[in-house]
Amino acid sequence: MRKWPVTVALLIFSFVAGIVSQPVATLVTAQAASETTATSSSAATLDTETTASQVLAQDNAASDDESSTETTTATEESQTTDSSSDVATSSSDSTDTNESTSNSSATASSVAKATKSAAADDASNIGSGNVGTVEWYINAAGELHLAAGDFGTDLRVHQNAAESPWASAWSTNYASQIKKVVFDGAVTVSTNTSLKSLFAGLTALTSVENLSQLQTANVTSLQGMFLGDTALTSVDFTGNDLSHVTDMSGMFKNCTSLGTLATTNWNVSSVTTMADMFNGCTNLTTLDVASWQVGQVTDLGNMFASCSKLLSLDLGAWDVSKVTTMILMFSGCAALKTIGDTDNWQTTSLTNLGSTFINCAALTTIGVTNWNVSKVTSMYNLFSGCTSLTSLSLDNWQTDSVTIMSYMFRGDSSLTTLNVKNLKTSKVSSLASVFYGCSKLKALDIGDWDVSSVNTMASTFFGCTALTSLAISNWDTSKVTILSSTFQGSGLSTLDLSGWQTNLVTTMATTFKSMANLTDLDISSWSTAKVTTYTDMFASSSKLSHVKLGSDFGFKGASMALPTPSTTAPYYGKWQYGTKGSTYTAAELVSAYDGTTMAGDYYWAKQGTVNVVYLNEDGDQLATATLNGPIGDAYTTTAKTLTGYTLSETPSNATGVYTDAPITVTYQYTGQLTLVSAPTTFDFGTHTISADTETYDLTAQDADLTVQSTHKNGSNWSLQAQLTQDFIGTDTNRALNAKLYYQDESGQQTRITTTGFTPVITTTSTSKDQVDVSQDWLGSGAGLKLTVPAGSALKDNYSATIEWNLSDTVANE
Structure with missing residues (x-):
């Protein structure tokens, strides 16, 4: 039992005499007619012949400078002209049958020639000329018309400059x-079998009509034929014999408006190079080359x-068995989703795979597993930018000849599985950015790679x-x-490079x-x-809390x-040698x-x-x-009030x-x-x-009677009271025989004496x-009660003093 100090209160009571109350143009050209022969029909009338011969005479007068390469035609034309002239000055018909026949021939030839001249000599034409015996003109509609003939060797001078005759510098x-x-x-094309750059650089050209009239049976080169024709939308080679073509390099390069191309039945069996063939055809959406026989192609x-x-x-x-280079073959084919089942391509001649699939952003798989790459020397940028590629298995690749792998998988941000464990890298000189940006790659098994020839690992x-582990501590980096x-x-948390030579x-x-x-x-x-260059070597690696340094390492400055x-506990902003050695700020x-001395x-x-x-006492904080x-310093704790x-x-x-371990100090209250x-x-x-x-109830009190126990829950406490004196009248000084009670909620009363x-x-x-405890004491109910016997009260003010006392019993005490 514990008791607490007494508190005193004054009890007052009065009697009076009364009661007191309360968030692109169609080119219409006349076909350039060959001069008519003597076998032409003689059915023309005299008037018609006369008209024709006059036209022909005028045409010949204007054509004295024409080439004599067509000997037979020129002779016949001369004969026809003389005969026609005779007919024009005579009023009777000739009796010479041959002469008549010759006249008839002249008539037919003259009509054809006149038709050609009408279009070719139109004053509105933009230009005209000839390439070999092929006469051409460009009409006002922008149509280049090519008459029948042979290009001869005239194309060569333009081809040497890699330009078209119509786009010459x-x-x-x-x-x-x-x-x-x-x-x-x-x-x-009889002498020069190359059509290189024939229509190259014609930037307004939209289409080609009657392309089948171009006799390509003996053509060997179509190199750059339409190169840079940025407005070309269609061209049809389906009527052309391409069987002797060996060079199609750059054929449609930078034909940026070409949307479709009928290529299904092309005979490309003699082609050896297709380099840049469709390079830059940025509008091309479909291309059927599945049946092409490319067995002779090397490039x-x-x-x-x-x-x-x-x-x-x-x-x-x-059949790519003779191909030696696929450099940039599919580069930038950003929408390309498949290239077919190429897993079993025979690639035994291949030497260059540089940037083959670079930026093929839509390819999710590439069939290369069984490729023979034993002769390949460059894999630079090979799969770089294949951002949809999720896995690659290259474990079967023989890469003994490869010297450069820089950027090989750069930016392959969806790649989660990459099997490259068995790649041979002994001749590789550069591993720069080889895995750059492979942000989903969690593991790389490359610990056995021979990097002894590598000079850069930038x-x-x-x-x-996402990379969590990398076991490359034994790499030979002596040439880096x-x-x-x-x-x-990178996402590595631990990096052991203890075997590297730098x-x-x-x-x-x-x-x-x-x-x-x-x-x-x-990095011991x-x-x-x-x-000589070391800026930001460790910058922003803010969690680096353990570094092992060696005797040959030296800091080059801040x-x-x-x-x-x-500085967050348990750390306080310093580096420490070992766990108990000297401490240092980073600087x-x-x-x-x-x-x-400090390794x-x-x-x-x-x-x-x-x-x-x-x-x-309840264990509450x-x-x-x-x-x-x-660690090792002294500490002192203090009690709290x-x-x-x-x-x-x-x-x-x-x-x-x-100490190393946290210490707990407990103060008990x-x-x-x-x-x-x-x-x-x-x-x-009153x-x-x-x-x-x-019996009277309390009518007022000037404060609450409030108790607080902070003892252990379950402890008992008691409020006790006593009067220090009975009620005494202020005026009469007379004791009032009154009794003071405490009445609980059940009505039971306890007298306070x-x-x-x-x-x-x-x-x-x-x-x-x-x-x-006194919140309900005013008025009837629980609280203090005063009983005054009959006849004991006089008119006066009465008061007494009450004392309060607290005591308790602690639970389980």
């Missing part, structure tokens, strides 16, 4: 005026490059944010000179920059002796950006590090932590405090030394029973004197909250 250039090409007769470089709208290709049946693993951004932005390295800038997860780094074998350790370590492991220095808790300091509680126990480890507030006056009111015994404290309220604690 040293003669009139019609490149922007020719909208359509029309073959008006059979055009042959497919850039063939489909930049065909950015091409959706699919079926090349599975192609950005090799840059941006491999560049390590800039090698691991920048004696020749000159560049270590941003090597480990922005490795958000990196905590442990072993690294030498910085030849390093620009290496060694991270500053955390201090960079400045002080000397490999000859070893450096960790973030840890603080010791002391957690101080203040508990009550009343307050907490945390102390931090260098806590309202309603008394310190009951000071812990033995209130003072001590910081005992609760208190407190009379928080009490009235100073209880007023029973009443008229009664002849009967009366002057003879000792009487328990009036006893209760069990269920919380630490304050309790207002």
Whole structure:
């Protein structure tokens, strides 16, 4: 039983005499007619012959300079002219049959010649001329008409300059005026079998009419035939014999308006190069070349490059056994979703795979598993930018001849599986950006790669944010000179490079920059002796908390950006040699590090932590405090002054030394029973004197009677009361024979006397909250009651003093 200080209140009561109340143009050209022979019909009338001969005479007069290459025709024309002239000056018919026949021949030839001249000599024509015996003119509609004839060797001078006769730099250039090409007769290629650059650079050309009149049976080259014809929308080779063509390189290069091309039945069996054939056909959406016999082709470089709208290709049946280069073959085919089943292509002659599939962003799979790449030397950019590619298996590839793998998988951001374990890399000199941006690649089994010939590893693993492990500690890096951004932005948390030799390295800038997860780094074998570029070597790798440095390592200055350790407990912003050695700020370590005496492991220095808790009897935390300091330093804790509680126990480890493990110090407090507030006056009111015994209720009190127990829940406490004196009249000084009671909620009364404290309220604690025990005492009901016997009261003011006392019994005490 514990008792608490007494509180006193004045009881007042009065009697009076009365009662007182209260968020592209069709070219219409006349076909250039060959001169008519003597076998022509003689059925023409005299008038017609005369007219024709006059026209012919005029035409011959204007054509004295024509070539004599067509001997037979010229002779016949001369004969016809003489005969016609005779007929024109005579009024009777000739009796010479041969002469008549000759006249008839002249008539037919003259009509044809006149028709041709009418179009070719139209004053509105833009230009005219000849290539070999092929006469041409360009009409006002922009139609280039080609008459029957043979190109001879006239194309060569233009071909040597890789230009079209109509887009020449040293003669009139019609490149922007020719909208359509029309073959008006059979055009042959007898001496020079090349049609290289024939229509190249005709930027307004939209179509070709009667292309089948171009006799291509003995043509060997179509190189750059339509190169740069950016307005060309259609061209039809279905009526042409391409069986002797060996060169189709650049044939449609940069024909940016070409949407479709009928290629299904082309005979390409003699072609050896298709390099750049469709390069830059950015509007081409479909292309059927599935049945092409490409067994003689050696060069497919850039063939489909930049065909950015091409959706699919079926090349599975192609014989590529003689192909030596596929450099940039599908480069920039951004919409290409399939190239067919190419897994079993026979690629035994292949030597160059540089950028073959670069930026094929829609390809999700590529059949290359069984390719023979034993002669390939370059795989530069091979799969770079294949952003939809999810997996590749190259374990069967024989890469013994490869010397460059730079950018091989660069930007393959969807790649999750990459089997490259068995690649032979002993001749590879560059691994720059080989895995750059492979942001979903979680693992790489490349620990057995022979990198002894590699001289650059710039950005090799840059941006491999999902990469969690990389076992490459034993790589022979003795020839490496560049390590800039090698691991920048990768997701590795631990990186062991303890076997790497960096004696020749000159560049270590941003090597480990922005490795958000990196905590442990072993570069104990690294030498910085030849390093001249080192800015931001460790920058923004803010979690790097352990680095192992060797005797040949030296910091080159603050620009290496060694991270500053955390200041969040248990760390306090310093590096520490080992776990108990000297401590340094990042700047201090960079400045002080000397490999000859300081080589070893450096960790973030840890603080010791002391957690101080203040508990009550129920084990509840009343307050907490945390102390931090260098491990080994002394600490001191203190008790707290806590309202309603008394310190009951000071812990033995209130003072001590910081250690690796957190220390807990517990202060124990005992609760208190407190009379928080009490009235100073209880007023029973003013009443008229009664002849009967009366019991009066409280009418007022000037404060609440409030109790708080902070003891253990379940403790009992009691409120006790006693009168220090009976009620005495102020004026009469006469005692009032009145009795004071406490009445509980059930109506049971307990008398409060002057003879000792009487328990009036006893209760069990269920919380630490304050309790207002007098909240219902005014008026009838529970509370203090005053009984005045009949005849004992006089007119006066009566008062008495009541004392309150608290006592408690602690649970289980």
